Amino acid sequence: MIRRPTDSRYRGAEEIVRRLRSGGHQALLAGGCVRDLLRGEVPRDYDVATSARPGQVEELFEETRAVGKQFGVCLVILDGSPYEVATFRRDWGYSDGRHPDGVTFCEPEQDAMRRDFTINGMFWDPLEDTLLDFVGGRADLERRLVRAIGDPVTRFQEDRLRLLRAARFAARLEFAIEEKTRQAIRSLAHLCADVSPERLQEELRIILTDRDPAGALRLMDELGMLFVLFPELVETKGCEQPENYHPEGDVFVHTILTVEKLGPHPDFELAMAALLHDIGKPQASRQGGPKCFPEHCEIGRQMTWQVCRRLRLSNDETERICWLVERHLYFKDAPNMKESTLKRLFAEPGFEQLAELHRADALGSWGRLDGYEYVMDRWRNMPPEVAQPPPLITGDDLIEMGYEPGPLFGKVLDRVREAQLDGLISTAEQARELARTTADQLQP
Secondary structure (H helix, E strand, C coil), X not given: CCCCCCCHHHHHHHHHHHHHHHCCCCEEEECHHHHHHHCCCCCCCCEEEECCCHHHHHHHCCXXXXXXXXXXXXXXXXXXXXXXXXXXXXXXXXXXXXXXXXXXXXXXHHHHHCCCEHHXXXXXXXXXXXXXXXXXXXXXXXXXXXXXXXXXXXXXXXXXXXXXXXXXXXHHHCCXXXXXXXXXXXXXXXXXXXXXXXXXXXXXXXXXXXXXHHHHHHHHHHCCCHHXXXXXXXXXXXXXXXXXXXXXXXXXXXXXXXXXXXXXXXXXXXXXXXXHCCCCHHHHHHHHCCCCCCCHHHHHHHHHHHHHHHCCCCHHHHHHHHHHHHCCCHHHHHHHCCHHHHHHHHHCCCHHHHHHHHHHHHHCCCCCCHHHHHHHHHHHHCCHHHHCCCCCCCHHHHHHCCCCCCXXXXXXXHHHHHHHHCCCCCCHXXXXXXXXXXXXXXXX
């Protein structure tokens, strides 16, 4: 029925089931790993469901971690890999829209009924090669349907993150969402706003780096969730653009196309930047007039910073995403850039992400890649020692020349470095002379 994978992660999961069985407990593989195995895919993770209580699980394995013992969940560490092992349970009450108020340990059939979607609600016995399907998950796999288990409104009210998970699974698997499930999502889409920033960013991280992030975003828009999460995108719908540069349509259409042109599995910072790169256009058009977007990159950076703060992204991720949004048009004028400007661009840690954003942005609009191809050709054919030669002068040299450390240092060193990258100077003596001249000009 299921072709067993040969990887060590699967062997570890099977060993956990075998050891629980030897201890007198029922144990099965559960959830998404069963779905993937039925589809002939190697699961990313393996979860085990068992009749054993957390304390009994801890007695059978040398290394465990408590992650939710009150809900019957613990981690078993086997050969350095973590596996979630959960006691069969029935949940009741979800006051916070995430955690059950209480649990009752039960049989596998009742456990299946508390799960989110039928395709994630199956169990498999790897020792007997037996599928336990109490919810019609296998039939929905064959029908290519994402269907909530039981009453969809109840399932989504129990955990609001399931609203997003429905779109994620539908896009990843290229499945349709069953009609009652779809209607429930539309009616409850506003509840996405109740999901904690930490859980929200984790789910968005998966969606935006998955197989079809643009497909997921389109589905989130269709079901009313996208603008709940990103109200900054609301005005991009209907924000018209010059037809000669944007024959594809308004800013929203272009935005989703840009994400699509990144291809499958983009990195998270790049995907976020693609999603947000033009959010400044509606505000800019109010300043510059219809189809005119002065300073939309700078406006977009400020708005992007607010989005990243709201999602509680790290400072490093926030800075990188904002930098990409602010500079997403940078390649447009590349043929007219000074040599030093190009070399500094090549030295930026986010250069390759910026290049990919520009490529996707162009393919999502008029399709011309002149600027991209010019920059990438220069980058590929410029040896590292030419692109980033060792500095000819340092702050220590300026001190040795008699200058006091202070704001002047940075300005002098920048001017010398720019001249070096432009090929105007090439020796330490020339650098010192330029430093003296620059310092004399800048000092009062």
